[in-house]
Amino acid sequence: MRRSLSLVAVAVLSVAFFPGCKPPPGNEMKIGLITPLSGDVKTFGESVKNAFEIAVEEANTKGGVGGRKIATVIVDDRNDPTEASNAANLLINQHRVKAIVGSVTSKTTIPVSDLAQSSRIPTITGTATNPKVTVADGKRKDYMFRSCYTDSFQGTVMAKFARGELQAVTSAVLYDASNDYSKGIAEVFRDAFTRMEGKVSAYESYGKDDVDFSALLTKVKASKPDVLFLPDYYNKVGLIAKQAKEQGLEAKLIGPDGWDSPDLVKVAGDAIEGGYFSNHYSPEDTRPEVVNWVKKYREKFGQTPDALGTLTYDATNMLVEAIRRANSDDPGKIRDALASLKGFEGVTGKFTMDENGDPIKSAVIIQIRDGKQKFLQVVNP
Ligand code: PHE
Secondary structure, eight states: OHHHHHHHHHHHHHHHHOGGGOOOOOSOEEEEEEEOSSSTTHHHHHHHHHHHHHHHHHHHHTTOBTTBOEEEEEEEOTTOHHHHHHHHHIIIIISOOSEEEEOSSHHHHHHHHHHHHHHTOOEEESSOOOGGGTEETTEEOTTEEESSOOHHHHHHHHHHHHHTTTOOSEEEEEEETTOHHHHHHHHHHHHHHHHTTOEEEEEEEEOTTOOOOHHHHHHHHHTOOSEEEOOSOHHHHHHHHHHHHHTTOOSEEEEOGGGOSTHHHHHHGGGGTTOEEEESOOTTOOSHHHHHHHHHHHHHHSSOOOHHHHHHHHHHHHHHHHHHHHTSOOHHHHHHHHHTOOSEEETTEEEOBOTTSOBOOOEEEEEEETTEEEEEEEEOO
């Protein structure tokens, strides 16, 4: 099954790159997916693709949308903002997709959202949490939607958890100044922690290609923080955690959703043991929606679905539902239908999007124990 699905994806991609070999125009409705299938967050891209394919396959099994099958074009953005813009242009101008799912990280989704907006193609990301994905300079990008909460919520949740549950008085923050997600959530955490009368004893940034964090960690150690907040993706976090342990840093490590990958423990080893991070769902949740989804995903892909795949399954289902309600392939009508979806019952919860297209929903806190992700608690907005 796994094999046949990846063959489908390859077939779709080959249509993408050899326009001359396109099958005769059918009655299918085309939607695109932008996801990082290579590069520094590859595990994110793969689970997003898997989940998207499950959702589309299910919609097509149920007869598609308005009697038409959904055809997909999947493009790899390598987690690079320029590649992501190219991918959006390709989908919009060459493949003439009616809607897009993606991209996955905030730094790639922000440029995609600007193109989606200017081309008026409804776009929904499952996973990009930075506020700028749906709003630019205080103005709503009304063709842009998401199925995840934002970093304003997530950063505050972790500050509260550190001050409350962990009783941290001082915190340190290390972030990637070139990454919208990392920089944005670092600021939210810092401001919230300070508001809660905690002290931020070190607040330092690094560059995207840095691999040696010893100088920064020396500063962090000297500031004697109770917790070290690491808002970045799993590969970087893994490296920093390892080097922090080598330096004998005693602070507890905490972070946001970017930690969610089986590769985090592979890179960090036991240096990440005991760390906490905020996420969007837990596969240990006993709600029937979660149990069914985990079972279905495991049967197809032999793995437990991460939050990225789960959020993308919800996002794709929201889009399918909106297309059905619009009963049209007109992008403007699909946009209106997406904007008016209320009380959507997804795997990650039941939610309604606010006036910015951002859902109000709970976060979960996960702890790494014995090298595995263990569900700790739910935090409601
Ligand atoms: N929220 C991250 C971003 O905006 C992406 C992400 C989502 C990572 C969910 C892990 C889990 O870049």
